[in-house]
Amino acid sequence: AQKITQxxxxxxxxxxxxxxxxxxxxxxxxxxxxxxxxxxxxxEMIFLIYQGSxxxxxxTEGRYSLNFQKARKSANLVIxxxxxxxxxxxxxxxxxxxxIPTFGRGTSLIVHP
Amino acid sequence: EPEVTQTPSHQxxxxxxxxxxxxxxxxxxxxxxxxxxxxxxxVEFLVSFYNNEISEKSEIFDDQFSVERPDGSNFTLKIxxxxxxxxxxxxxxxxxxxxxxxxxxxxPGTRLTVL
Numbered sequence: 001a002q003k004i005t006q007x008x009x010x011x012x013x014x015x016x017x018x019x020x021x022x023x024x025x026x027x028x029x030x031x032x033x034x035x036x037x038x039x040x041x042x043x044e045m046i047f048l049i050y051q052g053s054x055x056x057x058x059x060t061e062g063r064y065s066l067n068f069q070k071a072r073k074s075a076n077l078v079i080x081x082x083x084x085x086x087x088x089x090x091x092x093x094x095x096x097x098x099x100i101p102t103f104g105r106g107t108s109l110i111v112h113p
Numbered sequence: 114e115p116e117v118t119q120t121p122s123h124q125x126x127x128x129x130x131x132x133x134x135x136x137x138x139x140x141x142x143x144x145x146x147x148x149x150x151x152x153x154x155x156v157e158f159l160v161s162f163y164n165n166e167i168s169e170k171s172e173i174f175d176d177q178f179s180v181e182r183p184d185g186s187n188f189t190l191k192i193x194x195x196x197x198x199x200x201x202x203x204x205x206x207x208x209x210x211x212x213x214x215x216x217x218x219x220x221p222g223t224r225l226t227v228l
Contacts, residue, residue, distance in 0.1 A: 033212075033214045033215075035216070035217075037156075037219070042221075043202060043221065043222050043224070044219065044220070044221040044222060045156070045204055045206075045219035045222075046219075047216050047217070047218060047219070050214070050216055052214050091155065091156060093156070095214075098169065099161065099168070099169050099211065100158055100161075100169050100171060101146075101148075101158045101217070102158070103155045103156040103157070103158075104155060105154070105155045106155060
């Protein structure tokens with residue numbers, strides 16, 4: 001069974017600073033997709049960034065980047081220049097070859113002014 | 114920008130009643146999904162749907178659940194006889210294709226409360 005681990009239940013960061021949210025995964029598959037979603041207090045799930053297991057370059061989307069270390073099975077999300085609106089829950093997810101997505105338990109990020 | 118929509122935003126029902134949660138996926142997407150998030154917990158996959166058939170389902174998706182695409186735009190999740198533990202946020206999602214590389218776009222969710 002696939003497993004996603006987000007070890008940080010809560011993180012605090014000062015506005016304009018960078019923050020790294022950890023995600024490790026457990027799979028024996030070679031082909032999979034990794035995703036990060038943001039869930040603000042309003043409840044919706046917002047797609048942030050995607051990394052394919054065969055992608056050699058780390059994914060970037062604006063202020064979001066993914067520090068992908070395949071050998072260590074980690075896919076950490078880096079948010080640069082944090083903004084107050086970044087305060088939310090962040091979920092790491094993986095889609096393995098059987099196409100059944102697995103989500104981590106999430107990290108609550110609070111950005112302080 | 115196209116988005117996934119869900120109705121109602123909040124549904125309250127009595128235990129044992131049937132509920133139908135509705136979703137309108139993004140129009141050119143071919144794959145549809147339902148997820149559940151019990152309050153304070155992680156998002157759990159329920160089912161994926163393609164070409165009018167279930168393509169994958171999780172252990173949670175038992176005989177009490179069913180999905181349907183009754184017309185060209187709606188995608189529904191039916192819970193036949195609700196239980197207290199069905200109380201959760203239910204998210205619909207859609208993707209253009211069903212590949213594991215394909216981004217799933219989520220709707221705003223329906224909060225189901227079973228009394």
